[in-house]
Amino acid sequence: MNPVxxxxxNRSSEPKLTTPAPPASVLEQxxxxxxxxxxxxxxxxxxYLVVEGEGLQQLGSLFEASATDSDSERQREKLRAMPLRAPMVVVAIASPVSHPKVPVQEQNYSCAAGVAYLVLALHSAGFGAMWRTGDVAERARVREGLGLQPTESIVGFIYTGTVTAEKPAVPRAEVSQFVSRWPQPED
Ligand SMILES: Cc1cc2nc3c(=O)[nH]c(=O)nc-3n(C[C@H](O)[C@H](O)[C@H](O)COP(=O)(O)O)c2cc1C
Structure with missing residues (x-):
């Protein structure tokens, strides 16, 4: 089969990740x-921001600092531990500009397409990756701590590293269920 x-x-999101993180050469590619x-x-x-080592602890502290009064101690602890689920987290940031022909939404799509290529490239190089967002991606404290401009948004936290245990196979959609012809062919 064509390798691409x-x-x-064969790519699938892998939540169980450990060291080693992708090396610089793999990341660059x-x-x-x-x-x-x-x-x-x-x-x-x-x-993109690449976070690893002590940076992951700092990211956890930032997530925890974004907790609201309604968050329990358990939820705060969960927030703090989130970035420690992998040896590296890549923060994907959409950074749209004002353009007469290209709306912001299209620019966000472009960022998301890039993230898809990123996780595929990591998979091809033998590393697992998982695209996550959650509430933290929207929180002002997190945005500020990561240095986002008001026009920017977090498209994903890409957790990456070495797969420790493959997750059970995800049922995949049948092509015929989501593809049709337009106009519909006449019988
Ligand atoms: C924009 C975006 C955000 C996501 N955020 C989360 C998340 O916060 N937590 C989560 O468990 N999965 C999240 N996912 C889904 C996983 O990345 C993954 O796609 C899903 O578990 C299906 O696995 P698969 O990639 O192997 O098909 C997100 C996916 C996308 C595209």
Whole structure:
């Protein structure tokens, strides 16, 4: 099978990750792949933060600091531990600009397409990855702590590392269930 098709058909999100994290050479290549996402007017409306080592503890502290009064002690602890689920977290940030022909939504799509390429490239290089968001991606304290501009948004926290245990197979959608012809062929 064509190796690209094979990688696409075999990729799955992997939540159970440990060291080693992808090395610099793998990361560099994965980001180069992300930068090949379709990008109307070549605006490059994305940027990434790589977090590992002590940075993961700091990210956990930032998540915890974003807790509200209604969050229990248990929820705070959960927030603090979140980034420690992998040896590396890549924060994908959509960074749209004002453009007469390219709406912000299209620029966000471009960032998301890049993230899909990123996780596929990591998978192809033998590393697991899991795209996560959750409430924390929207919280002002987290946005501020990560240095987001008001126009920017967090498209994902990409947890990556070495797969410790493959997750059970995810049932995949049947092509015929989500693809049809328009106009519908007459009988
Ligand atoms: C934008 C986005 C955000 C996501 N956020 C989460 C999340 O916060 N937690 C989670 O368990 N899965 C999240 N997912 C789903 C997983 O990344 C994954 O796609 C899903 O578990 C299906 O697994 P698969 O990628 O192997 O098909 C998110 C996916 C996308 C595209």
């Amino acid at each position: 098709i094979e990688a696409l058909l 994965a980001f180069a792949c992300a930068a090949r996402a379709p990008d109307h007017a070549l605006l490059r409306p994305w940027r």
